[in-house]
Amino acid sequence: MTDDESQRRSIFQQWTTWAVIAIVSWFGYLASRAYTELTDRTSIQGLFRVYDRPFQGSYGSVVDPRPWTTVDILTKRFGVRGGGPQLPSTPKAWCDWLSAAQIACRVVDQASEADNALRLRFVPGQSEPHLWLGRFGLNHVFFVPGEGVTLSAGLPPAATILRLPELREAPW
Amino acid sequence: MRLEWAKIGQTRNQRWCLSVLSGLLNGAAFIDFGILSLIANVPLLFALYRSPSATETAGLGGLVGLLAGFHIYGIAHYGWFLLLAFGLYTASQMVVYALLFRYLWGRGQAWLDVLLPANLWALSEWIRTVGPVCMPASYVGNIADVGVLNPWLRLAAFAGGLGVSWLMALVGGLFFHWAVGQSQHRRWAIRFALGWLIVGVLGGLNGPTPGGQPVKVAAVQAGLANAMYAAAEADSGAQRDIVKVFESLTKRAYAHDVDLVLWPETAIRAPVLTDENLGHRLFPPAGSRSHLLAGVIETDREGRRYNAVAVVGPGGRRGDVYRKTRLVPGIESHFTAGETIHPLTVGQLKIGVLICLESVYPDAARRLVAQGANVLMVASNDAGFGRSPITHHMLNRAVVRAVETGRGLIRVGQAGVTRLIRPDGTIDGTLELFVPDILVDTMQARTQLTTYVRWGNWWLYIVLMLVSLSAFPRRSPSINARVNEM
Numbered sequence: 001m002t003d004d005e006s007q008r009r010s011i012f013q014q015w016t017t018w019a020v021i022a023i024v025s026w027f028g029y030l031a032s033r034a035y036t037e038l039t040d041r042t043s044i045q046g047l048f049r050v051y052d053r054p055f056q057g058s059y060g061s062v063v064d065p066r067p068w069t070t071v072d073i074l075t076k077r078f079g080v081r082g083g084g085p086q087l088p089s090t091p092k093a094w095c096d097w098l099s100a101a102q103i104a105c106r107v108v109d110q111a112s113e114a115d116n117a118l119r120l121r122f123v124p125g126q127s128e129p130h131l132w133l134g135r136f137g138l139n140h141v142f143f144v145p146g147e148g149v150t151l152s153a154g155l156p157p158a159a160t161i162l163r164l165p166e167l168r169e170a171p172w
Numbered sequence: 173m174r175l176e177w178a179k180i181g182q183t184r185n186q187r188w189c190l191s192v193l194s195g196l197l198n199g200a201a202f203i204d205f206g207i208l209s210l211i212a213n214v215p216l217l218f219a220l221y222r223s224p225s226a227t228e229t230a231g232l233g234g235l236v237g238l239l240a241g242f243h244i245y246g247i248a249h250y251g252w253f254l255l256l257a258f259g260l261y262t263a264s265q266m267v268v269y270a271l272l273f274r275y276l277w278g279r280g281q282a283w284l285d286v287l288l289p290a291n292l293w294a295l296s297e298w299i300r301t302v303g304p305v306c307m308p309a310s311y312v313g314n315i316a317d318v319g320v321l322n323p324w325l326r327l328a329a330f331a332g333g334l335g336v337s338w339l340m341a342l343v344g345g346l347f348f349h350w351a352v353g354q355s356q357h358r359r360w361a362i363r364f365a366l367g368w369l370i371v372g373v374l375g376g377l378n379g380p381t382p383g384g385q386p387v388k389v390a391a392v393q394a395g396l397a398n399a400m401y402a403a404a405e406a407d408s409g410a411q412r413d414i415v416k417v418f419e420s421l422t423k424r425a426y427a428h429d430v431d432l433v434l435w436p437e438t439a440i441r442a443p444v445l446t447d448e449n450l451g452h453r454l455f456p457p458a459g460s461r462s463h464l465l466a467g468v469i470e471t472d473r474e475g476r477r478y479n480a481v482a483v484v485g486p487g488g489r490r491g492d493v494y495r496k497t498r499l500v501p502g503i504e505s506h507f508t509a510g511e512t513i514h515p516l517t518v519g520q521l522k523i524g525v526l527i528c529l530e531s532v533y534p535d536a537a538r539r540l541v542a543q544g545a546n547v548l549m550v551a552s553n554d555a556g557f558g559r560s561p562i563t564h565h566m567l568n569r570a571v572v573r574a575v576e577t578g579r580g581l582i583r584v585g586q587a588g589v590t591r592l593i594r595p596d597g598t599i600d601g602t603l604e605l606f607v608p609d610i611l612v613d614t615m616q617a618r619t620q621l622t623t624y625v626r627w628g629n630w631w632l633y634i635v636l637m638l639v640s641l642s643a644f645p646r647r648s649p650s651i652n653a654r655v656n657e658m
Contacts, residue, residue: 008176016186019193026196030203034245037560044397047417047608054399064403064410077409136406149407172411172442172450 052148059130059144060152070120070128070145074098078167091122091160094129104166117165121158129162177351181222190215191232195239202243203561206314206568207321210343217289217348220273233270237263244309246560250503262309265296272639280642282356286364288642289345294338294635301533309565311340316568316597323376325597328575329622330378333534335631336572342368380578380595384616387521387547389432390425390462391584391592394418394439395608398555398587401441415440417608419453425610426462432518435467436586437528437553438479444468451488458487463518465525467551467584469507470495476508481525481551483516492516496527498536515545521617526573528552531583532566534629537573541625546617548573548581555587559605563589571597578622580615 044051052065066073071084080101085093095105108119120129121142131143132155139151181187194216201208216236223229241259248255269292276292277285297310312333315321321340328336342364350361394417403410418440425433433456444450445468456462463485470480470493479499483491495510513536515522524540524547531537531550540548550570554563567589574581574593581593588605592613601613 008179012180012186016189019189023189023192023196026200030199030243030245034248034560037558038245038248040558044395044606046395046413047420048413051397051400053397054403063399063406133407133409139406141406149403149409151406169408170412171408172415172440172447 057144057147057150059142059147059156060139060150062144062148062150065148066143067146067148068143070131070143073131073143078169089127089129091120091129091162094120095162098162098164103164106163106165108161108163110161115163117163118167119164120162121155122160122162123156124159130156130158177218180352181218184228187219187222187228187232188235190219191235192239194219195236198236198240199243201311201314202240202309202565206316206318209311209314209340211347212344213289213293213341214344214348216270217273217344218352220270221277221348221352223270223274226271226274229270229274230267233266233268233273234263235266236270237266240266240309244562246557246562249556249558249560265299269293269296276639276642279645282354283360283364284638284642285353286345286349286357286360287342287638289348290338290342291635291639291642293341294334294632295639297337298334298629298632298635301535310569310572311337312572313565313568315340316571317599322597323372325572325575326375326379327371328572328597329380329578329595329624330375331631332576332624332629333569333572334629334635338631338635339368339371380618381620382616384546384580384618385521387432387615387617388428388430389434389582389592389613389615390428390430391434391436391582391590391603391611392418392421392425392439393436393584393588393590393603393607393609393611394421394586395603395606396555396587397606398553404441411442415442415450415453421608421610422454422464425612426456426460428610428612429460430462430612431521432523433462433464434549434582434584435465435481435551436584436590437467437481437551438469439467439586441469443471445470445482445484445490451484455484455488456486460486462486463491465516465518465523465549465551467527467586477506478510479504479507479527480510481516481527481549483518485518491518494525494527496530498530498533500529513539513543515540515543522546524548524577524579526550528554531573532569534573534576537577537579538625538628541577541579541621545577545579546619547615548577548579550581550583552583553586554589555585555606563605567591571599576622576624578620578625579618582611582613582615 041053054063074080082097082101085097098105119132121132122129128145133141139153140155142150144150181190194213197208197212201212219232220229238259241262247258272292277288324339346361346365349357404414456464463483466482466484468480468482470478478495480493480495482493485491494516497510497513499507499509515524522544524545526536554566557563570581570583571593574595575597578595580595583591588603590603590611592600594600601611603609603611
């Protein structure tokens with residue numbers, strides 16, 4: 001091999017080495033960027049509130065995360081007034097509060113499949129009741145305090161259910 | 173000792189390394205650095221030039237396509253298989269590119285060799301616009317926001333976006349032939365380089381003529397993630413949130429006394445056109461001079477659902493409707509495709525509406541302008557692509573549509589990016605991704621027709637003719653023999 005050839009090979013080797021470093025670095029950057037963007041959990045500052053990304057909650061898929069209390073959702077979404085039930089948070093205290101706000105409530109043992117009335121479900125171990133909102137296909141749609149609006153095929157067993165037949169909301 | 177270009181790619185490892193580098197450059201040009209489109213295929217050309225077999229040639233080309241295709245990773249939001257399918261699709265195109273280069277280079281005259289890489293690239297881009305899914309990747313899309321290349325972009329009014337992509341691909345071909353070619357190739361490369369500069373100067377001088385009736389517009393961008401729409405399907409509370417956002421922003425837009433208020437694609441997925449209460453809250457009030465172009469889901473009497481943009485006048489007076497004709501396969505299978513592409517009429521004004529994917533196809537905007545559209549609107553919802561580079565590239569394709577047709581174009585994205593684009597491809601106003609706001613600006617209603625609108629993709633026929641000419645043998649039969657001669 002002549003000196004010229006060996007020098008040329010050496011130059012090619014240098015170029016190849018730098019090219020390989022550049023290529024590996026780029027694809028490392030690309031993989032990291034793609035992962036960050038594809039798994040983006042950043043909240044969005046909306047016009048009226050912050051939208052958090054959906055997540056898998058304690059009872060199902062939280063499709064509209066809202067770190068509210070059940071009192072919050074009844075107040076903000078349904079206009080129930082009066083500041084909330086007296087403590088301790090018993091079904092009776094909730095019923096008293098709702099009745100005072102002119103919203104009928106009735107304790108039921110079990111809600112039938114066909115019953116579309118909104119209801120508060122007192123799940124053991126929870127400081128506040130869940131608010132059952134309706135059905136979407138085969139899934140139940142319910143509000144879990146501290147998490148948000150949740151979709152799940154099944155409901156956690158409730159110790160007490162308060163049916164709220166007069167509580168209605170507009171579709172849009 | 174300086175680098176000898178003609179010796180690059182002599183070893184197998186070098187050739188594969190060059191191929192990977194080309195894939196990287198093409199990908200980087202797509203996601204961040206559009207100007208790299210000018211040289212992205214140069215390493216591949218070196219590799220192909222030295223490739224000893226058709227199998228290796230095909231592999232080198234395929235690898236470039238595969239790696240470049242993976243840069244469009246935002247598509248994975250709709251499923252990983254789509255990303256893989258897209259990578260394989262682009263790989264197949266680059267296999268064809270590489271094999272055609274192998275068999276055609278050196279057969280014809282030297283000047284045809286020098287143009288061959290640009291011709292083959294233009295063909296591969298054109299193929300991407302054929303069929304039900306038009307892939308957004310293109311050199312013209314890459315460079316649409318590169319200010320220094322704007323003079324060449326303006327030539328889209330003459331030769332279409334495909335012609336501009338051809339010009340961008342030409343640069344790499346010129347460099348390659350200057351670096352490795354025989355003296356004839358070098359001479360032609362220098363001549364074409366001069367020609368390239370001259371047409372750029374001409375492009376810079378030949379902008380659209382000013383004038384046209386002013387049209388004041390307000391684009392409404394809700395800035396919502398698609399997850400919010402998914403939640404709204406299950407929960408009326410989320411639906412009411414969406415309506416409330418649009419109600420607030422739309423009323424703000426009416427207060428600006430604009431001619432047109434523009435909603436993005438399927439802005440509110442409730443019966444906006446038939447529900448009196450919604451109409452009362454959202455439509456232009458009686459006595460207003462504004463017309464709303466509402467991106468809605470329209471249901472006809474037979475229950476068919478359309479992805480549509482409907483004109484609603486003051487007091488809720490219903491006007492014309494445009495129904496999306498090119499639906500995204502699979503993702504929009506719950507919609508029925510509209511039958512005709514036609515501009516919407518508002519008074520004397522004709523508005524060419526493109527809904528999302530339709531703006532990626534060059535022919536839809538051209539047909540709308542040929543039918544008299546004075547301004548163009550792209551109603552879109554790119555929230556599904558998140559912050560990935562596809563959103564940015566879709567935006568750039570709208571820039572190309574504006575230049576090709578010589579029309580002002582407003583792109584209204586549900587989540588963003590909302591942007592007003594002038595007919596020369598420059599940007600007038602922008603709302604960034606996931607920002608709820610309105611964009612108020614003035615467009616010019618224009619009537620002049622560009623060469624591209626009149627003649628369409630005539631550049632494609634030139635390209636096809638040149639490729640055919642390249643196939644006529646004038647010199648030695650095999651690329652290896654041809655390479656060894658040098």
